[in-house]
Ligand SMILES: Nc1ncnc2c1ncn2[C@@H]1O[C@H](COP(=O)(O)OP(=O)(O)OP(=O)(O)O)[C@@H](O)[C@H]1O
């Protein structure tokens with residue numbers, strides 16, 4: 001595809017230069033990330049932001065047990081798929097991880113430090129970025145301005161914000177519509193803009209809640225490849241919620257399956273593909289347990 005982007009390949013010199021132009025890479029020296037306040041480093045000893053973890057998290061709403069004792073760990077430089085039927089608790093788990101909701105039980109840790117009580121803003125400053133399942137961009141701004149605003153909001157200077165926006169729009173195939181009003185975008189481009197806005201904050205962890213929902217099937221493989229490439233370049237970790245199994249199976253290193261708030265299965269795409277419980281959950285049947293025979 002365009003830009004010579006391929007998942008999991010060594011960076012070529014061109015990409016290396018582009019990375020350099022974006023500023024120092026995290027974990028490569030004392031400067032660390034400009035968006036991560038020093039206090040966050042102090043509170044997160046070791047390599048800052050190396051893992052994001054929900055430990056034994058439970059959450060219920062008026063009798064609905066949205067999450068029961070769910071443990072999920074996301075590491076930098078990996079993509080974890082979070083799948084499950086409607087109402088399984090996927091968005092609730094993202095809310096709990098990003099501070100938009102608090103668990104009734106259990107905890108959330110970033111690099112081994114508990115952040116369960118941190119506000120969403122504080123978590124964002126420490127490198128967590130998310131999309132919302134039904135979010136829209138700022139309709140009154142251009143496509144480029146939408147991305148610039150996201151970068152500015154994360155503390156980036158105006159020139160760097162502009163540069164970052166242009167680069168992301170180029171990578172996501174939105175360069176041609178950069179000057180258009182966001183309200184004019186076709187649905188697929190709107191989804192891509194959502195991803196560009198999240199990545200503009202240069203996050204350590206990206207949590208995408210159905211970023212490809214409504215994308216035409218033909219556009220999904222390229223979307224997957226671009227997202228994966230951006231991730232590799234950022235050394236970020238990604239949690240990807242999507243109902244499109246081709247996308248999830250194609251892009252994820254590991255997959256975590258929720259069903260009625262509990263962990264049904266976790267493993268590699270191959271393991272999940274062959275898991276009968278998962279198949280049963282998706283078909284809405286009583287779980288079938290593998291006998292191992
Ligand atoms: N704020 C809330 N108030 C009441 N119930 C809620 C709230 N948020 C979630 N729920 C309930 O918790 C359960 C899990 O919802 P959640 O949105 O996490 O599911 P999901 O896996 O993201 O589903 P979908 O695939 O449809 O997006 C559902 O039964 C939902 O109705």
Ligand SMILES: [Mg+2]
Nearest residue numbers: 090091092133
């Ligand atoms: Mg959801």
